[in-house]
Amino acid sequence: MSPLEARYRRLLAAYPRDHRARHEEEMIGVLLAGARFGRTRPYSIDAARCASTGGEPSVRSPRRPGVPGWRSPWRCGRS
Structure with missing residues (x-):
């Protein structure tokens, strides 16, 4: 595992365990x-997005009508 991959995996720890199990x-x-080739640290925008949306799937995203238990992992708004 590359240093970059290890760092990204640490950032993804902000997401709920069941979401990571399915999508990590x-x-x-x-x-x-x-x-970019040779990069060893995540881009700052990627780190910020992982940190800010990590709780979204389980905390703030509404359930999609007709699909029990579904929660959008990509919801960015704070409503």
Whole structure:
């Protein structure tokens, strides 16, 4: 595991465990694909987004009608 991947995994710890179990590998893949070759630290915008939206799936996102238990992991607004 690269230092960058390890740092991204630490940032993703802000997300609920069940969300990480389902989506962590995909999220890591997207983050690593967007990073420049040789980079060892996450981009500051990625770190800020992980920190600010980590609680969104379980705390602030509304349930989608018709899908029990579904919560959007990408909701950015604070309502």
